[in-house]
Amino acid sequence: MRSRCLAAVVALLVVVTGLVTGATGAQAANLLTNPGFEAGSLSGWTCSGGSVISSPTHSGGYALNGAVSGSDFAQCSQTVAVQPNTAYTLSAWVRGSYVYLGVTGGASTWTPSASGYTQLTVAFTTGASQTSAQLYLHGWYGQPAYQADDVSLDGPGGTPPTGGAPSAPGSPSVTGTTNSSIALSWGASSGTVTGYRVYEGSSVVKTVTGTAATVDALGACTSHSYTVAAYNSNGESAKSSTATATTGGCTSTGLAKHALIGYTHASFANGSGYVRMADIPSAWNIINLSFGEPTSVTSGDIRFNRCPASECPNVESDADFVAAIRAKQATGTKVLISIGGANGQVQLTTTAARDTFVSSVSAIIDRYGLDGLDIDFEGHSLYLNPGDTDFRNPTTPVIVNLISALKTLKARYGAKFVLTMAPETFFVQIGFQFYGDGGNGGDNRRGSYLPVIHALRDSLTVLHVQDYNSGPVMGLDNQYHTMGGADFHIAMTDMIKAGFGVGTTGQTFPGLREDQIAFGVPAATSAGNGYTAPAAVHQALDCLVKGQNCGGYSLRGGTSPSFRGLMTWSINWDRYYNWEFQNSHAPYLAALP
Secondary structure (H helix, E strand, C coil): CCCCCCCCCCCCCCCCCCCCCCCCCCCCEECCCCCCCCCCCCCCCEECCEEEECCCCCCCCCEEEECCCCCCCCCEEEEEECCCCCEEEEEEEEEEEEEEEEECCCCEEEEEEEEEEEEEEEEEECCCCCCEEEEEEECCCCCCCEEEEEEEEEECCCCCCCCCCCCCCCCCEEEEECCCCEEEECCCCCCCCCEEEEEECCEEEEEECCCEEEECCCCCCCEEEEEEEEEECCEECCCCCCEEEECCCCCCCCCCCCEEEEEEECCCCCCCCCCCHHHCCCCCCEEEEEEEEECCCCCCCEECCCCCCCCCCCCCCHHHHHHHHHHHHHCCCEEEEEEEECCCCCCCCCHHHHHHHHHHHHHHHHHHCCCEEEEEECCCCCCCCCCCCCCCCCCCHHHHHHHHHHHHHHHHHCCCCEEEECCEHHHCHHHHCCCCCCCCCCCCCCCCCHHHHHHCCCCCCEEEEECCCCCCEECCCCCEECCCCHHHHHHHHHHHHHEEEECCCCEEEECCCHHHEEEEEECCCCCCCCCCCHHHHHHHHHHHHHCCCCCCCCCCCCCCCCCCEEEEECHHHHHHCCCHHHHHHHHHHHHCC
């Protein structure tokens, strides 16, 4: 978080929508409206930064021009009706630098540089119950404008073919939980139904003849995600959407229901000045000491060095620092060591580094008597090796070793150990579109926090994604949202609550419990890009907690009355700006139901 740099996005792939498959007698045809822009307008297309031009074109009198900017990559999209289990080919003639062609939630392709019109082509197959597809074109941030012409989606349209298997069941809902069970119900499938299978991942955990089931013999305070499929003698339906729930029996950490969370520059001043621990106001419920950093990138040896007097003339002694921590803890405040930051790259590439990480972090926690740990890995700390495409079963050493280390620390300190994480949107929500390198040389850091969050979801106290220093990010409404307003916080947080499909992997990242979710905002304009005025933050809270004032956005994950709160970088910058963040938001959080 020190000078919170946006993780570089070099070659983000776009999603291509064209789906492939099964035999059908319908004749192939271009399914797009106004595919060559010969209407002289963008009729049939939904565009950001797009316009129609008469030169240069690939053919005919018109083409698309995408006016890319530093904050908008000028996407144009169109949604068409398709048949399930059917093969399609998507193509377009494009011109420019970093031009992408893709299908939302599906395949994609791109060209880094095309001085003249070049054809991009993607073949794909639709899913078993898919009846529409959204295709799109776009450029990339900060690049020149791109051009596109003669776009084609080749394949059959029309009504999806019917088969002997039942239709997909209605969306499941959670009707009850105990310490060891989760009860579900769902809408009935149409057609002949023999029964229903309840899946957790790819495993059947319950088979019933009705539209309700209880999954039991579960562990206390564990999270689970389920889908449902109907079946008969002709086969099984497509799976339903996902329902996520957590069993009871969770141990309380004593944290405030709606918490104010802040980082304090404990090891450096960063232009905003040093704040003594005793001088941090009582409004802060979690204080993250920034930062523990490694002796080298791959050593795993984490050191926490307090700010030297030469940089922080008012720094207190170690004895006074520890005494102030104890005084904070006596009032219920949690004090954590935060590992990483923009300058603290941590790559646990070996088991030896993993073990050193555990021992060195434990030494810091024990020395200062801290309540837990915050993971603020940025830059190149986390990434996914080629072929590591299942966030539920990661294979990349830096991911596997971090998960193991955090589980060891949690086991060592027990149920009241506070574990928080502060990833950037690039490492979490971008995973909705792109996961790892995507098999085509994209940035292999995309979505790389997802396996860590998922593996630790039953131990995680708070996930507070940095809703700042971010480019536009696609939300669950398939629209791009831009930082700095209520809309961004609503859409990004809803993704964490509802869960989302992960890139083109066909897997779904299950949502977290609402009490595990917060979001991060810069304390002031000097603290990071994406500062959000207090009124807009309160609008986002009203939407997320009470379902009010959502500005037209529809919450996919529902309201979150137990939403955990707000994080900021940083307490020091807030003090520098006369405590605007604290004074605006602490009372508002306290007044939430």
